Each structure stands twice: as C-alpha cells, then as structure tokens.
Amino acid sequence: MDLQKIWQSHIPSTHILHINHISDLQVKNSLNPLKKIKGRLKVSAIWCATIAIIYIAIMVYYHIWQIQALIGVALLFTVWAGSSAYRLHTQISENVTANNLLAELRRNRDVMTKWISLQNQIALFVYPFSACGGFLLGGFVGSGKSVEWFLSKPGVVWILIATITILTPLCYYLGRWMCKVAYGNLIDQLNRSITELSSTPIE
Numbered sequence: 001m002d003l004q005k006i007w008q009s010h011i012p013s014t015h016i017l018h019i020n021h022i023s024d025l026q027v028k029n030s031l032n033p034l035k036k037i038k039g040r041l042k043v044s045a046i047w048c049a050t051i052a053i054i055y056i057a058i059m060v061y062y063h064i065w066q067i068q069a070l071i072g073v074a075l076l077f078t079v080w081a082g083s084s085a086y087r088l089h090t091q092i093s094e095n096v097t098a099n100n101l102l103a104e105l106r107r108n109r110d111v112m113t114k115w116i117s118l119q120n121q122i123a124l125f126v127y128p129f130s131a132c133g134g135f136l137l138g139g140f141v142g143s144g145k146s147v148e149w150f151l152s153k154p155g156v157v158w159i160l161i162a163t164i165t166i167l168t169p170l171c172y173y174l175g176r177w178m179c180k181v182a183y184g185n186l187i188d189q190l191n192r193s194i195t196e197l198s199s200t201p202i203e
Contacts, residue, residue, distance in 0.1 A: 033189035034092060034108055040182050041089035048082025064140065066147050070133030077126040081119055088115060102197045109190045116179050124172050131167040135160050 055075040059068045092108060139150040151157060 033186040033193070034105065035094060037108070037112060037183060037186050037190075038089055038092040038094070040186075041085045041092070044182070045082045045086035045089060048078050048085065052078045052082065058137070062137065062140070064136075064147055067133055067137050067140070070129045070136065073126055073129040074133065077122060080122075084115065084119075088112070102194065105190050105194050105197070109187060109194065112183060112187060116183060120172070120176055120179065123175050124168070127168045127171045128164045130171070131164045132160065135163050 052075055055071050055078065059071050059075070062068070088111065093104065136147050136150070139156070140147055143150050151160075
C-alpha cells in the first residue's frame with residue numbers, strides 16, 4: 001500500500017539523454033496533462049479530507065460500536081487514499097527539461113496507473129463494510145431502536161446481505177468509472193506523448 005516504493009522503483013537513471021530535437025512546444029504540450037494530473041490529485045486529496053471529516057463526525061455523534069467499527073474501515077481507506085493522492089501531488093515536478101522529459105512522463109504514467117489499480121483493489125475490500133455501516137446507520141436512525149433490535153426484525157438480515165451484494169460491485173464499477181473520468185484521458189495523453197518522444201531522434 002506504500003506508494004513510495006512504487007515511486008522509487010521508477011526513478012530514472014542518472015545518465016542523461018541529450019535530446020536535441022525536442023522543441024519547447026513539445027515539452028510544454030507533454031507537460032500539460034502532467035500539470036492537470038497534479039491539480040486533480042490535489043482536488044482528490046481535498047475531497048478525501050472532507051469525507052473523512054464527515055465519517056469522524058458520524059462516529060463521534062453515534063456511540064454505536066458496530067457503526068463506528070464499520071465506518072472506521074471506510075475512514076482508514078479514505079485517509080490512505082487522500083494522503084497517497086497528496087503525496088503523489090507533491091512528487092510530480094514541473095521543472096522538467098527536454099533531457100529528462102521522457103523519463104518523467106514514463107515514471108508518472110507508471111506510478112499513476114499502479115496507484116489507480118491499487119486503490120480500486122483495496123476499495124473492493126472496503127465497500128462491503130461501507131454498505132453494511134450505512135445500512136445499519138439508516139436502520140438505527142429510521143427505527144430509533146438499537147442495532148440489535150433492528151437486526152432482529154424478520155428479513156432484515158437478508159436485506160442487509162442483498163444490499164451488500166448489490167452495492168459492492170456497483171460501487172466498485174462506479175469508482176473505476178470515476179477514476180477513468182478524472183485521470184483516464186490524461187494518462188492516454190501521457191502515453192501519446194511518450195510514443196511521440198520515443199520516436200524523436202536521440203544523440
């Protein structure tokens with residue numbers, strides 16, 4: 001889950017390639033998606049911080065250990081997602097020259113791709129806890145009774161199982177779609193820039 005190792009594994013060699021045929025316009029165009037990714041990572045971190053505050057407020061307001069435990073799992077994931085997004089945001093450098101442009105684009109492309117994949121994999125484990133926590137919270141607020149009383153009602157446990165079964169894949173594919181909307185086109189632009197720069201003559 002530590003993206004620092006992933007980042008370090010993509011640090012380019014100290015050997016600098018002297019690329020004489022990359023224009024300033026190519027450098028600028030190649031860095032545009034990188035700057036947008038940097039900005040969107042910051043926005044993602046802010047959203048995660050906001051959601052984490054809401055989770056904490058729920059856990060403080062409702063002194064119910066089942067709900068606190070389930071929401072706590074979602075909180076841990078949200079804190080990790082936000083902190084890792086902010087860390088990646090700070091590690092993207094805009095001080096890139098023609099000499100290290102290709103290496104930086106490849107490194108950021110690889111790190112972003114692995115980060116998104118890792119986030120989706122962990123989220124798939126977290127979603128059942130979130131769905132269960134939300135269901136119990138709704139039942140507690142709606143009934144005004146204890147969680148134990150709510151779960152003891154006929155059919156509630158089966159409804160809970162159905163809710164988890166339906167919401168887990170739904171949230172998973174929704175999360176993948178949101179990542180694709182936020183970063184998919186930008187990563188595709190990085191890939192196009194990498195392909196273009198890879199065909200640039202090198203001395």
